[in-house]
Amino acid sequence: MTEPAKSKTIRVTVDGIEYTRDVEARTLLVRFIREALNHTGTHFGCDTGHCGSCSVIVDGKVVKSCMVLAVQADGADIETVEGLANPDGSLHPIQQAFSQYHALQCGFCTPGVLMAAKYLLETNPHPNEEEIRRGIKGNLCRCTGYVNIVRAIQSLANEEEVRV
Amino acid sequence: MALLLRELEYVRPDSLEDAVRLLSELPDAGLLAGGQSLINVLKMRIGGYSTLIDISRLRELKAIEVGEKSLRVGAGVTYDELMHSMEVSLHRPTLVDVVGRIADPQVRNRGTLGGNCCYNDPTCHLPPILTAIGTVFEARGSHGTRMIPASEFFVSYYQTSLGPGEMLVALHVPKLKSRSGDGFVPLSVGGTDVLNIIAGAATVTLAEEGGIEEVVIVVTGASERPIRLESVEEGLKGTAGQPDDADRAFSLLDLALLDPPDDVHASAEYRRDMVPVFTRRALEQAMKNARRGIHD
Amino acid sequence: MSQTLTEDKVSIKTWSGQSIPRKEDGRLVKGQGRFADDIRRHHEAHVYLLRSPYGHARIRAVDVSAAEAAPGVIATLTGAEVHFLQKPFMQIAPLPGGYIEDYCLAVDKVRFMGEPVVAVLAETAEAARDAADLVEVDYEPLPALITGEDALKDDGPVLHGKVGSNVVWHGLYDWGSIDEAKRKADKIVKIDRLHFHRFTSTPIECNAAVVEYYPGSEEYTIWCNNTMPQFAAMFMGPALGIPTDRMHFITQDIGGSFGNKITNYVYIAICAILAKKSGRPVRWTEYRTDHILGGSHGNERTFLDIEVPVKNDGTILGIDARAIDDCGAYPRYEPLGSVIWSQVVPGAYQFRNVRVDYTQVVTNKCPVGPNRGYSRLQHLWMLERVIDIVAHELNLDAVAIRKQNYIQPEQMPYETPNGCVYDSGDYPRCLDLALDLIHYDHWRQRQRELSGTGKLIGIGIGSTLDSGTNNFGQARIINHDLPFSGNGEVSNVKLDLYGEVVVTIGTTPQGQGHETTAAQVVADLLGLHPDQVRVLIGHDNGRNVYTGFSGTYASQFAVTGLGAVRGAALKLKNEIELLAAGIFGAAPDAIELVDGTARVKGKAEMAIPFIGLANIVFANNATIPDGLDVSLNCTYTYRPSFKIPDVERKFGNLTLTYATQIHACVIEVDEATGETKILEYGAADDSGTLIHPQIVEGQVHGAAGLGIGAALYEALEYDAEGQMISPNFYAYKAVTAVDVPMIKTAAIESPSPFSPNGAKGMGEGGGAPLHAICSALQDVMYQRTRAIVSDSYNPAERVYRLLRQSETANRGVHVIENRA
Incomplete structure (x- = not known):
């Protein structure tokens, strides 16, 4: 594409399903996911890229989807919280750990925290406490004081074999 | 909003x-x-x-090349890519540390060196350290390519010396010389490195016997642009860089140079008080790194 | 969870008391929760609110013509129209404070930055936003009123002309005899001023609503995240002329509230008006900046002229103080906070003479609303500041003075000077536990060793009570004419057509795990596994299970919510037993409920599963045993036993339960910068009988996290012109994972004698970290300049200043020897 345009047809894969949609250039990826695709599992909690609730993994990298234009994600493979569990509905180990350690209360920030945690463990399978805290510092949680979130991630970091 | x-x-x-x-x-x-x-x-x-x-997908902006005296880092290199660059960790390791502190993993996966520099927010990490280590900015416009030293690149709040139609394409980062070290110590709001109230950056080259041969000290958050503390640098040159040398040198700090903002994060007065604290910490870190270089 | 089958008998531990996996988690970790902004309605339209850029200004003119002509715009709404369409919202304050007129959009003046001025409704959110840029508002800026103290000055602006002053409410609280206490005291410690700052819990989910109007039945369906929907209905009904039964509130998953979502009815009202005006479902999405500017803030309170009569041995005899509470531009839930603090008048302490001259005022700032620890934390913080200052000024040990003045366990239940009854607790033991968590002795030793080295260690304690289950009769202390008293919650427990066990509650949980704990309680009573109990999500008055108090606030679910669930489950159990007894010709007390079956004890063959019982009642009722009147659909309202307080003496039992939280911390302060680092943090809590210990511990963590943020990083600040300077997460530094330490916890259980299950409300945390961190900073200051930590907000710069305060400066503290 070499001519400027107000909208564009994009093709993205979200949680394994490919979508082709016309999208306005000004549409943020988070709004594309929530409004155009109606995948409401990905949340937003601020308007400045601080809360991390909208975190998704784009081509293997965790990003805040409110800080990316949907048109920029053209061609991308996007993972959201809704694709974390196994196809049979059983939970991903990170989801399991979050439940087991009571790492969520209201559950609103959780989709973003889970994606940040998944990325953290993919890039650093055995993080120590400080690395865990730095790994999720782009995600705000107002319920847990982060204590059980850190513990849940620690429970996976300490395993000999971490499969994420 | x-x-x-x-x-x-x-x-x-x-x-x-x-x-x-x-x-x-x-x-x-x-x-x-x-x-x-x-x-x-x-x-x-x-x-x-x-x-x-x-321009986020332009391959021409993604390259990291090693030259004789400097690294040419594409302006489109993300923080995360820089953090994982062997070349940079070998030749200017401080940059790896500094970008590794920026904001959070999500921001580091998208944010670019060029973006950080061109935005030139006084709370950003890169302008002070890039200024201290003598980075040269390569800009391209319809009239060709232009090289801009850091001291001229960062002009004022959110302003750089890029002209209309001109874009930053690469940063030329001098390779760390032997017996040299860098330091970067910010005072950031809440310790999360999203916003720096003040950031001190320094680079030091030691003489063979261990005294300070060259030194550059830069601070941001104290004025509209990164500023060098030249009087302090002069006071340090030729000394052994011991605490009382630093005491004497920092007593030469020209407070009139500083024109810090007054905002929700800190008063101008506090920022002014913090300038010697954080620049000195940056200097100490640079000295430590430089000395480690000697022992290697 | 073990379940042992022995022959015919099932012996089972109770599910209550176990930390079972939460029922809510399954959907929430999969992104399948349904939050207010996830609701989509066919043909929905989107509202965008244009907000005031000024803190205080007269609205000269509003021109919406360009906006209305913009593409996609369906309708606009201005204050002038609202003035016709809405009566002012009810005021809780008596006159003249009650003269305040509060509309959903600013009518003639704007009184805080961010106050909504014009609503634009359009086909898309983008179109509404774009059109809002075309609205022209002509403002005449007025001088702004920013501090509570300034609000009381004679020559300043008056926000609400009809009131005649900026005072919302004033009252003198006077119990015991403070004057006599002052005569008896050895010393009087005077503290000039303590300031509790403005902050907010600001949940990550902002407010949101979708409102749909059906002209056929004149009914509004309101999907939202309001956490006290029937309170909202009571405000919206008279204001909009809608009978409360025509407002169908539906809440589902709510992304945190901490009280902040109670007052979003103002915005829901805008949506309701637009829904009727446009005939379209109206969807409103609030963003963070909107929320911080115009959502709800915590109360800011200034304490002046504090006088504390003390004996030389450290016995505190009482407190005399003036309090000025700043509720922002409109009171809304206020001035209830002006009495709610008095649930904890003496805090954890024994003194019995208290006089507080209390004034609440309006200022040009965002309206306040309940915020975790609501109104009590300000007062408890002041008390803890007093304790530390008295201890240091009298050279007494901070631990010893607390233990000496604490109400002792053998005094429980304890009636406070204003007639509140502390139900149970062991404060000294909780303090010991908290001190153990932070290795108190070790750090005191380290502190002495480090003295003079430039390393500054401070140790602090925050003692708090978490009062739960309000007696709404306390509102009458504010306004004698208010027809409110007591409290209550409703639950329905039923069998559905095929015997499914379904629980409905009137509450609006936001992470407190109501579905799980309710299932535990029902499972225990009906002989089921919690997985066999379905608890419906959220509040829905279409389910016909609510009182006017329904919701989730003020730490009461474990008492009122579970009290109602228990009552309803017991009724259902009773019906099941009657029905099974009728079927088998047995006595009802011979029936037992085991694993979804009702059976005659000892006779395995005489058993009927719940599906069989349901079939008889719902689809086969010619077979109901003669004379039995059972519905298998049982509703119960739990009402705590409360009386109306004595409004003249401001005396009575204002709350049912008092959980304890004692926090302790060790900090290190960087002398060069004033930065505070928390080295150890411990919280000991006593929430009575625990239904789900892990959930309770999670609440302790959460309250600690927010409190640490508030103490060190989070402040809502305005400049002198009324501009908010912290309207987003750049400037409002919400605490992150790297800002808080691992919070250690310990718990004891002192069952409440007053609640149905021994549990106590908890979850507020009483602002304990503010107390503990200020206490630790004070400990640091007494090693240096003896500066007084007089503000609850202590970012690095403030600590830096305190460390440099001149030793000859007026510290604002004076110890007067009593010569009488």
Whole structure:
């Protein structure tokens, strides 16, 4: 594409399903996911890229989807919280750990925290406490004081074999 | 403020050449790289651009090349890519440390070196350290390429010396010399490295016997642009860099140089008080790193 | 969870008391929760609110013509129209404070930055936002009123002309005899001023609503995240002329509230008006900046002229103080906070003479609303500041003075000077536990060793009570004419057509795990596994299970919510037993409920599964045993036993339960910068009988996290012109994972004698970290300049200043020897 345009047809894969949609250039990826695709599992909690609730993994990298234009994600493979569990509905180990350690209360920030945690463990399978805290510092949680979130991630970091 | 931007046009050129051409041709066009600051500006609907030229996928901006005396780092290299660059960790390790502190993993996966520098927010990490280590900025416009030293690149709040139609394509980062070390110590709000109230940066080269041969000390957050503490540098040169040398040198600090802002994060007075604290900590870190170099 | 089958008998531990996996988690970790902004309605339209850029200004003119002509715009709404369409919202304050007129959009003046001025409804959110840029508002800026103290000055602006002053409410609280206490005291410690700052819990989910109007039945369906929907209905009904039964509130998953979502009815009212005006479902999405500017803030309170009569041995005899509470531009839930603090008049302490001259005022700032620890934390913080200052000024040990003045366990239940009854607790033991968590002795030793080295260690304690289950009769202390008293919650427990066990509650949980704990309680009573109990999500008055108090606030679910669930489950159990007894010709007390079956004890063959019982009642009722009147659909309202307080003496039992939280911390302060680092943090809590210990511990963590943020990083600040300077997460530094330490916890259980299950409300945390961190900073200051930590907000710069305060400066503290 070499001519400027107000909208564009994009093709993205979200949680394994490919979508082709016309999208306005000004549409943020988070709004594309929530409004155009109606995948409401990905949340937003601020308007400045601080809360991390909208975190998704784009081509293997965790990003805040409110800080990316949907048109920029053209061609991308996007993972959201809704694709974390196994196809049979059983939970991903990170989801399991979050439940087991009571790492969520209201559950609103959780989709973003889970994606940040998944990325953290993919890039650093055995993080120590400080690395865990730095790994999720782009995600705000107002319920847990982060204590059980850190513990849940620690429970996976300490395993000999971490499969994420 | 909302997640609702003004209507805008978008274009993603396939080459750097096209990007430069579009930038000079299109009225009111801006470059979109990682977008980790620009997208927020667009959300605020203050200023911003009516056309965005997406340069985030241009391979020409992604290269990290090792030259004889310096590294040429593409402006489109993300923080995360820089953190994982063997070349940079070998030749200017402090940059790896500094970008590793920026904001959070999500921001580091998108944000670019060029974006950080061109945004030139006084709370950003890179302007002070890049200034201290003598980075040269390579800009390209329709009239060709221009090299701009850091001391001229950062002009004022959110302003650089890039002209209309000109884009930053690469940073030329001097390789760390032997017996040298860098330091970077920010006072950041809440310790999260999203916003730096003050940031001190320093680079030191020691003489063989261990005294200070060359030193550059820079601070941001104390003025509209990164500023060098030249009087302190002069006071340190030739000394052994011991605490009382530093005491004497910092007593030469020209407070009149400082014109810090007064905002919700800190008063101007506090910022002024913090300048010697954080620049000195940066110096100490640089000295430590330089001495480690000697022992290696 | 073990379940042992022995022959015919099932012996089972109770599910209550176990930390079972939460029922809510399954959907929430999969992104399948349904939050207010996830609701989509066919043909929905989107509202965008244009907000005031000024703190205080007269609206000269509003021109919406360009906006109305913009593409996609369906309708606009201005204050002038609202003035016709809405009566002012009810005021809780008596006259003249009650003269305040509060509309959903600013009518003649704007009184805070961010106050909504014009609503634009359009086909898309983008179109509404774009059109809002075309609205022209002509403002005449007025001088702004920013501090509570300034609000009381004679020559300043008056926000609400009809009131005649900026005072919302004033009252003198006077119990015991403070004057006599002052005569008896050895010393009087005077503290000039303590300031509790403005902050907010600001949940990550902002407010949101979708409102749909059906002209056929004149009914509004309101999907939202309001956490006290029937309170909202009571405000919206008279204001909009809608009978409360025509407002169908539906809440589902709510992304945190901490009280902040109670007052969003103002915004829901805008949506309701637009829904009727446009005939379209109206969807409103609030963003963070909107929320911080115009959502709800915590109360800011200034304490002046504090006088504390003390004996030389450290016995505190009482407190005399003036309090000025700043509720922002409109009171809304206020001035209830002006009495709610008095649930904890003496805090954890024994003194019995208290006089507080209390004034609440309006200022040009965002309206306040309940915020975790609501109104009590300000007062408890002041008390803890007093304790530390008295201890240091009298050279007494901070631990010893607390233990000496604490109400002792053998005094429980304890009636406070204003007639509140502390139900149970062991404060000294909780303090010991908290001190153990932070290795108190070790750090005191380290502190002495480090003395003079430039390393500054401070140790602090925050003692708090978490009062739960309000007696709404306390509102009458504010306004004698208010017809409110007591409290209550409703639950329905039923069998559905095929015997499914379904629980409905009137509450609006936001992470407190109501579905799980309710299932535990029901499972225990009906002989089921909690997985066999379905608890419906959220509040829905279409389910016909609510009182006017329904919701989730003020730490009461474990008492009122579970009290109602228990009552309803017991009724259902009773019906099941009657029905099974009728079927088998047995006595009802011979029936037992085991694993979804009702059976005659000892006779395995005489058993009927719940599906069989349901079939008889719902689809086969010619077979109901003669004379039995059973519905298998049982509703119960739990009402705590409360009386109306004595409004003249401001005396009575204002709350049912008092959980304890004692926090302790060790900090290190960087002398060069004033930065505070928390080295150890411990919280000991006593929430009575625990239904789900892990959930309770999670609440302790959460309250600690927010409190640490508030103490060190989070402040809502305005400049002198009324511009908010912290309207987003750049400037409002919400605490992150790297800002808080691992919070250690310990718990004891002192069952409440007053609640149905021994549990106590908890979850507020009483602002304990503010107390503990200020206490630790004070400990640091007494090693240096003896500066007084007089503000609850202590970012690095403030600590830096305190460390440099001149030793000859007026510290604002004076110890007067009593010569009488």
